Amino acid sequence: FFSMSNRARLEEMPMLRAYSTTARAPGSHGGLGSVSYWARPFGILLPLLLLGTGLLMTAVLSFGDAQRTRWQPDTLLVAGVLPTRPLQDAGHIASKANAHRPTSAMTVPKGTPSQALRARQGTAGSTTQAQVPGAPGPGQPSQAPYPLRALPSHGWRLVERLKWVLAAVLLLFAARCGTGRRMPVLQHGRAAIAGSEWVAMMATSAEVNAPGDTQEQPLQSAHDTIAAIATAVAAGAGSVAIVRVSGPRALSIGQKMFKPAGTRQKWESHRVLYGHVLKSATGEVLDEALLLFMQAPRSFTAEDVVEFHCHGGLVVVQQVLLEALSCGARLASPGEFTQRAFLNGRLDLTQAEALADIISARSAQGVQLALSGLDGGLGKAISNMRSALLDQLAEMEARIDFEEECPPLDGQAVCAALVDVRTQLEAMIADAAGGQLLRDGLRVAIIGPPNVGKSSLLNLLSKAERAIVTDVPGTTRDLVESELVIKGVPVTLIDTAGIRDTDDIVEAMGIVRSREALAAADVVVQVFDLQKGWQPEDEKLAANIPNGVPSVKVGNKMDLNAGAAESMKYADVTMSAVTGQGLGELESALLTACGATENIGVKANLNRRQLELAQRAIDSINQVLLTAQDDLPWDFWCIDTRAAILTLGEITGEEITEATLDRIFSKFCIGK
Ligand SMILES: Nc1nc2c(ncn2[C@@H]2O[C@H](COP(=O)(O)OP(=O)(O)OP(=O)(O)O)[C@@H](O)[C@H]2O)c(=O)[nH]1
Ligand SMILES: [Mg+2]
Missing domain, CATH: 1.20.120.430 (tRNA modification GTPase MnmE domain 2)
Incomplete structure (x- = not known):
């Protein structure tokens, strides 16, 4: 799946037994991400099975056909029986029929078997009275019993009529599964098959390549051909990287630098070619790659687009990009592909912005x-x-x-x-x-005096040993950040240095940062030690929380506190950062404090x-x-x-x- 290059999304897909093949680096968003999985889990077995079923059905149906062609005079017909188990079921009918064998003219039915049967029953259908050759004449005694034939049932006859269609569909499907060829690759969010990989493409967009990368650039002419790496670029992080070229010269650039393997692959729109990217000047092989050509207007930018799906890593993809540039493309500016999509009427501005949000979603x-x-x-x-x-x-x-x-x-x-x-x-x-x-998430600052368990709380919430925990007061000196998601809301937790008066110059600088974090937080978690109880310094700290910033007061070390009931009343949540008791309450309290309900409606x-x-x-x-x-x-x-x-x-x-x-x-x- 070439999906949005978004960590949350890529990591959602393990049920496919898939693996993300593109880089997943937080803070370094690419336009595309990709997840691959093997699409022929049964190897050649599935096509063989389908082929077998097709042949079997054809054989069975031909048998039914043979039954029908033996329809002839001097034959007793029984309706509603499958031709595969013809006459045994109707044994008693046969004996009765032969017992009442006609002695004069026989009714020879015309038209379809069912009309014939109805005619025999005297209800409908056209019949003619005729002397059947070989039939006993009037007054003659009965001769040898008539052979008995079954008439196929209505349903079966319908199947019979459609059998060639059914057989053709099955055979075609088997052939396609077997070769994996000529399967269309559909653009934009729909699944497609390309050889042995299922490919789904989502046109996407991103916020910035790296934080701080944002520079304003003027609109450039939309008539030239642009190229850029579409996947996130992070050393060694991905196995597939994509270079995207868009513009009127995309196809000619693709043909100049890509040589399909063999002679049978055609340069058609929405078709994946396998081959090698070559340095056009020297013929030197740059990478073994797949090429996907999407002809205008059926592409993300509504222009001709060529994508090179190369091996990941930094060097190869850069070389392929450089080659595209030397073949006549210009390096795209930020968001230029999406901008072209917008200018060519593929998206309105709200949709273009939604694309950016998809990539930056947390x-x-x-x-x-x-x-x-x-x-x-x-x-x-x-x-x-x-x-x-x-x-x-x-x-x-x-x-x-x-x-x-x-x-x-x-x-x-x-x-x-x-x-x-x-x-x-x-x-x-x-x-x-x-x-x-949901879009921006929450910045949550954990503040409190030293040694109350702030770092332990951060580690507990982020389920990782992010911050150093010791029983020495003043352990944390700098801000420690951890990203997590609480009930769908992205949260940045910030552990701070314990706030107290100190002569230690490093600790004092840490405390300045604590106060800055406190001022910039969306929600403040104020931790105090239940064992020590609510102290005057806790009171002072609570007064420092800016007006209008929601706060949650956490009484920690609940496991040590046997009877300090009077300090409990200061706590919104009582918990233990060591045993994990009260964690659920803290998470709910955090969301409630900032007005988020349990289920934020997605509109x-x-x-x-x-x-x-x-x-x-x-x-x-x-x-x-x-x-x-x-x-x-x-x-x-x-x-x-x-x-x-x-x-x-x-x-x-x-x-x-x-x-x-x-x-x-x-x-x-x-x-x-
Ligand atoms: N029994 C118990 N001990 C705890 C709990 N939470 C923290 N501790 C202990 O308290 C000590 C201090 O924990 P830290 O998480 O380092 O405290 P802190 O608030 O980050 O301290 P500073 O970084 O110095 O400000 C450690 O020995 C922890 O194991 C708790 O809920 N129960
Ligand atoms: Mg700490």
Whole structure:
């Protein structure tokens, strides 16, 4: 699966007995990630089995056919019996039939067997009275018994009619499984078969190649051909890396530097070729690779795209990229592939931003949330609001320009339409709170006096020995961070130095950092020692937590505390960082403290930029409503309505300046 290059997502797939083949480096996002697995688990057995079944069915059905062709006069017919177990079941019918053997003219049925049978029963069907040659004449005694034949049942006859179709389908399928060839490789999120690997491609995007990589770059001409490494680049971390080339010259560049093995592989769109990447100048082999060509417009960028799936690691993929550049491609700027997809109408801006969110998501729920933005639902909803406002604006402008010709406009109705849009926007903003949490996660600072068990708590929560734990007060000197996911919410835990007055210069610097972490945290976990009880220094620390920052007070070392009931009342959660008792309560308390419910509904959500614009649109609408209250002329209404329309257009990208676009896409990673 070439899926989003996202750790959470790649690691979700172990049930396929798959392995991630691309680099998975936190903080170094690539555009694509890939997971491979063997698609022919039964080797050649499955095709053989299918082939066998096909042949068997053909044989059985031919037998049925043979039965039917023996339909002839002087034969007794029994209906509703499978031809494979023909006559035994009908033995008694045979004896009765022969006992009442006709002595005069026989009925020779015409038409289908079932019509014939009905004719025999005298219910339907066309029959003719005829003297059958060899049949006993009137008054003659019965001769040898008539042979008895079974008529196939209705269902069986249907199967019989379709048998060649069935056989053809089975044989074709067997042949395809056997060769694994000519299977289409579908782009964009759908499974496809390429030789022995199942391949699913998700067009994706990323935040930045590495934190701090973000630089603003101007939009470049969309008429040249660009190339970049699409997977995360981390030394030795992945076994497959992808170089993506997009633009009018993609195919010619691909043909120049890639030599398919053998002579039978054709350069067709959406087909995987196996071969070698060569240095075009010298013919030197750079890598053994797969090449995937996707012809415009059926590609992520809606341009011709060629992807080289090379071996992972740093060197090979860089060499392949360099070769593509020397063949005439230009190194893509951050987000340029996605930008081309947007400019070519493949995505609206909300979808492009959802792609970036997928790659930067830190939990499975975060991915779900971002994925829900990919379907364009958000863009459509905003577009509808915008056109509702445009309708009102048109009415108002008509009143300004052609006041005499137009019927009077009802200000109340205009206000109602505006309020409707405002309500929808407000609902979206309310939804965004949960989404924000899933997208951005929480920074949780663990603070407290020395030796209360802060580092032990960090280790317990992150299920790893991240921080040093000793019984010496003042063990932790620097901030220790650990990333984890609590009930779908990505959390960055920060262990801090115990806060106390000290002469130790290193410890004092650590304590300054503790206070900074405290000030920057979304949630504070204040730990105190239940054995010692709630001390004045704990009280002082609690007073230092900034207003409005939720905090959870944790009474630790519960396992040592037998009867200090009076200090328990200061604790929101009592627990033991050594035994793990009370851990569940702490996790719930953390989420509750910051307003997250147990199950955050995953809906299409606004990111920060969109949230800001939605808020601005609401402000403009409110301004129009104020204008309405003051009974000002239509010109004044129009000004703010126009502003609201413009702002909503910026969310979907319908009205956006080149500079804003550049700013958005420059936050993507190179190769996306
Ligand atoms: N019995 C018991 N001991 C604990 C518990 N939590 C921590 N400890 C012990 O308390 C001592 C201090 O633990 P740390 O996690 O290093 O405490 P800290 O708050 O990080 O200390 P500083 O880094 O010095 O600020 C260690 O010996 C831990 O084993 C607990 O719940 N029960
Ligand atoms: Mg510590």
